[in-house]
Structure formats: structure tokens, C-alpha cells
Amino acid sequence: MSKEARALLKKINDKKNAIKALVNEGKTKEAKEAKAELVDMQDRFNILMDLEDDEDESIKDQLDKDEATRVEGKDKAPSKKDIARAFVNRIVCGMRKTKMDEKDKKIMDAMSEKTDEDGGFTVPQDIQTDIHELRRTDDDLEQYVNVEPVSTLSGSRVLEKDADSTPWDDVDEAAEFGEEETPKLRQIKYKIGKKGGILKVTRELLQDTAENILGFLNKWIAKKSRATRNAAILKKLAEITNTKEVAISTVDDLKTVFNVTLDPAIAASSIVLTNQSGFNYLDTLKDERGDYILQPDVTDKTKMLLFGVYPIKKVSNKVLKNAEVKTDGSNVSAYKYPLYMGDLKEAITLFDREKISIELSTEAGDLWAKDQTGIKVRDRFDVQAFDEEAVIKGEITVPVAG
Incomplete structure (x- = not known):
């Protein structure tokens, strides 16, 4: 009906x-x-x-x-709607422990996304694409780093450092290629890690439409996946800039980072990543002429540029936290606002297994007593540093008022 x-x-x-x-x-x-x-x-x-x-x-x-x-051997591939319906029915039947509709079973069995190495089953590629789209928001840090899709759990990539600023040599016709200027090659090893959590849902969810169940599940996975990947990227940024932080207290300090500290090729493609506190500090800072150093992007008035050149990416203070400064070991005397400046695509690579899997359980913990079902979701990726000199961490120290 x-x-x-x-x-x-x-x-x-x-x-x-x-x-x-x-x-x-x-x-x-x-x-x-x-x-x-x-x-x-x-x-x-x-x-x-x-x-x-x-x-x-x-x-x-x-x-x-x-x-x-x-x-007759002319069967058409199932539509995206058919795949979504079959996927949801697989989840619902798993929760209810009932037999899956034969037509939907054929759709799921015909796809390569079946049982994964940890049990459960892999989310179909079309559904994963929808989750990826939901994950792409302004505070999704994955879009600012280099992403390498991989099909194995471990491996390596050989990349050239300073590729943008190292030209090829001239080669005469029929001459051999010279080896005087050896590229700065670096091997990055990756080992895909497993991240995941459990979503507890009630039986009432099963009474909803397939579209609503899928929409609810996709949004939850997208939010948790984004938060998890953001945390991994920020952790790696903190690691590669540890003990190399630069104090920022004036407009000239900022100019020095982009004019001198960063390589010109890196500076040309740099962004500024900060939190709400750091953004507010920069947004109130003026140059020697009394002009604010943050200017609206002429192509998008909702976004700001540092010195009218470098895009500002702002995330929540809950995501990128301020560091506390304690003078007597207990009381906080100041906060350090984080300010990452550079080309994050050169600095960090995220190796993406592109494989989200789901496992169902009605018996784990207190789920049975509460008439709930646990949907265990796993995501697989790894984050590694490539060019540690491609990003600088600035720290803006602000004393606590009073």
C-alpha cells in the first residue's frame, strides 16, 4: 500500500x-x-x-x-534502486532472522560485495558512493589530503618529492637519458587498519520503508566515517609537526611562513586549516594599513582567504582542539590555537580500502534485553605522511582573560 x-x-x-x-x-x-x-x-x-x-x-x-x-542470456544489470532494496532487505532479514526474498538474494549474490574477511557483508559499491557523497562536507578533511584507493591490506607507493619544482633534463635525439638529477623518490608503506563501531537500533526501525532505513543508516555511517578519518588525519598532522611548531603573534609571522618557510611551489597550493578559535583570531587581525587580513573569496562569498590568496578551512574546536598552557601545573594560563599552513595533499596520503562492511547481532551485550539490534560497521584505511616539509603548524598563544 x-x-x-x-x-x-x-x-x-x-x-x-x-x-x-x-x-x-x-x-x-x-x-x-x-x-x-x-x-x-x-x-x-x-x-x-x-x-x-x-x-x-x-x-x-x-x-x-x-x-x-x-x-535468454540477455539479463540487464540491477538498477541502483533494486540494489538498495536488496541491501536493506538483507539487513532487515538479518535482524529478524528470516529468509531473504529470492529475487533480492540473487541481486546480492550476483555482486562481488559478499562476505568480508571479518564476517558480515560488504556494503554494495553504489551504496558506498552515496555514503561518500554524504561524507563530503566543508569539515571533511579527507578532501584536502591525497587519497590513494588500494585493493590490498598492505603495500607501498613510490612518489616523487618536489615533483612540481624539479624539471626534466634536455635529451638530444637518439641520446641516452641522463641520470645526473636523480628525482627525490620516497617509498610510502601502508597497512590498512580497521575502524568501526556499533549502531543500536530498535525493532521499530524495521517497520519503516526501505528508503528511510537506508537513508538513516547512510547518514550515520557517513558522519562516523568522517569523524574517524578526520581524527586520523589530524593525528598525523600533529605527529609530523611535533616539536617544529612556529609561534604566530603578528601579521609578519604569517607572511614569513608563506614567503620563506614554505617552498614557493608548496605555498602556491597551500591552505590554512584551523579551528573556530584560530579563525576568529585571524578574522579580527589587521595589517599595517588597518585592513583585515581575511578577505571574502570573490568566487564564493561564504568562504574567506588569508591575504586574499590562501583558502581558510575552519573546523569545530571539538574536532581540532586548543592546547592548554599551564604555568603552575594545574591552572590554565593560556590557550594555543592551532594553525596548519601548507599543501596537505603533498604532506599526507590516505590509503583507502574503499570497503565498508556490516555485521548484525541481536545477542551482543544487553541488546536482547532491550529488544535492540546491533549493526556493526567497519571502515578500512590508513594515513601516512609523505612530505613533512609541506605543512607548518603555527600556534597562536592567547592568555586566559582575567
């Missing part, structure tokens, strides 16, 4: 109850008028159901045709 038909059926039942109440109150005239409305509503409902029956019959005929086509 469609959503529209269900809504109309509810109105019919409500109208019946209202008519009974009018009869009990002796309001015969009002009851007759209400009954006329009820008849009209009932007719509309019957028409809707007839249309849905026709549609179901049409769908059945089409499925029969598709099956006949498949037998």
Missing part, C-alpha cells in the same frame, strides 16, 4: 469514529453529511487500490519479462 493510500485509510477510519460519535450525540443531520463525505473518501480509496493493483500486475509482468530475458 502506498503512502498516499495509507494516509487516506487513516482519514477514513477517523471519519467513521467521528460519525459514530455524532450518532451517539443524536446529531443525525451532521452524521448524514459526514457519511456522504465518508462515501466519497471510500471511493477515492478504492480507486487508488485498483491503480496499485494494476501497477503491481504491471510490475509482475515486467519481472516475468526480465526473467525470460535473463534465461
Whole structure:
């Protein structure tokens, strides 16, 4: 039954109850008028159901045709909607411990995404694509680093450092290639790690539509995956800049980082990554002419540029925390606002296994007692440093007021 038909059926039942109440109150005239409305509503409902029956019959005929086509060896690949339905039904059947519809089972079995090495099953690629799209928000740090898709759990990549600023030599016709200028090659080894958590859902979720169940699950996975990958990227940034922090207290300190400390090729593609506190500090800072050093991006007025050149990327203080300065071992006397400046795509590589898997359980912990189901979700990736000189961490020290 469609959503529209269900809504109309509810109105019919409500109208019946209202008519009974009018009869009990002796309001015969009002009851007759209400009954006329009820008849009209009932007719509309019957028409809707007839249309849905026709549609179901049409769908059945089409499925029969598709099956006949498949037998002839001309079967078409399932649509994205079919895959989504089959995926949700697999989850629901797993929660209910019931047998999966044969048609949906064939769709899931026909795909390469089946059981993974840790148990459970892999999320179909089309669904993962939707999750990736939901993950791409302004505070998604993954978009600012280099991402390398990988198909193995461990391996390595050989990349050239300073590739943008190291030109090729001239080579005469039929001459041998010289080796005087050896590229600065660096091997980056990766080992895919497993991250994950459990989403506890109630039985009521199973009564919802496949679209709503999938939408709820996708949003949750996207948020948790983004938070997990952000944390890993920030941890790696902190590691490669540890003990090399630069104090920032004036506009000239900022200029020195981009003019001198960073290589010109790196500075040309640099961004500034900071938190709410650091952004607010920069947003109130003025140069010697009294102009604010942050200027709106002419291509997008919602974004700001440092010195009108370097994009500012702001994340929450909860994500990128301020460091505490304690003078007597207990009381906080100041805070250090973090300011990462450089080309993060040159500094860090995220090796993405591109494989999200799901496992279901109704027996773990206190789930059974609370009539809940646990959906265990796993994500796999690794974050490694490449060019540690491609990013500088600045620290803005601000005393605690009072």
C-alpha cells in the first residue's frame, strides 16, 4: 500500500469514529453529511487500490519479462534502486532472522560485495558512493589530503618529492637519458587498519520503508566515517609537526611562513586549516594599513582567504582542539590555537580500502534485553605522511582573560 493510500485509510477510519460519535450525540443531520463525505473518501480509496493493483500486475509482468530475458542470456544489470532494496532487505532479514526474498538474494549474490574477511557483508559499491557523497562536507578533511584507493591490506607507493619544482633534463635525439638529477623518490608503506563501531537500533526501525532505513543508516555511517578519518588525519598532522611548531603573534609571522618557510611551489597550493578559535583570531587581525587580513573569496562569498590568496578551512574546536598552557601545573594560563599552513595533499596520503562492511547481532551485550539490534560497521584505511616539509603548524598563544 502506498503512502498516499495509507494516509487516506487513516482519514477514513477517523471519519467513521467521528460519525459514530455524532450518532451517539443524536446529531443525525451532521452524521448524514459526514457519511456522504465518508462515501466519497471510500471511493477515492478504492480507486487508488485498483491503480496499485494494476501497477503491481504491471510490475509482475515486467519481472516475468526480465526473467525470460535473463534465461535468454540477455539479463540487464540491477538498477541502483533494486540494489538498495536488496541491501536493506538483507539487513532487515538479518535482524529478524528470516529468509531473504529470492529475487533480492540473487541481486546480492550476483555482486562481488559478499562476505568480508571479518564476517558480515560488504556494503554494495553504489551504496558506498552515496555514503561518500554524504561524507563530503566543508569539515571533511579527507578532501584536502591525497587519497590513494588500494585493493590490498598492505603495500607501498613510490612518489616523487618536489615533483612540481624539479624539471626534466634536455635529451638530444637518439641520446641516452641522463641520470645526473636523480628525482627525490620516497617509498610510502601502508597497512590498512580497521575502524568501526556499533549502531543500536530498535525493532521499530524495521517497520519503516526501505528508503528511510537506508537513508538513516547512510547518514550515520557517513558522519562516523568522517569523524574517524578526520581524527586520523589530524593525528598525523600533529605527529609530523611535533616539536617544529612556529609561534604566530603578528601579521609578519604569517607572511614569513608563506614567503620563506614554505617552498614557493608548496605555498602556491597551500591552505590554512584551523579551528573556530584560530579563525576568529585571524578574522579580527589587521595589517599595517588597518585592513583585515581575511578577505571574502570573490568566487564564493561564504568562504574567506588569508591575504586574499590562501583558502581558510575552519573546523569545530571539538574536532581540532586548543592546547592548554599551564604555568603552575594545574591552572590554565593560556590557550594555543592551532594553525596548519601548507599543501596537505603533498604532506599526507590516505590509503583507502574503499570497503565498508556490516555485521548484525541481536545477542551482543544487553541488546536482547532491550529488544535492540546491533549493526556493526567497519571502515578500512590508513594515513601516512609523505612530505613533512609541506605543512607548518603555527600556534597562536592567547592568555586566559582575567
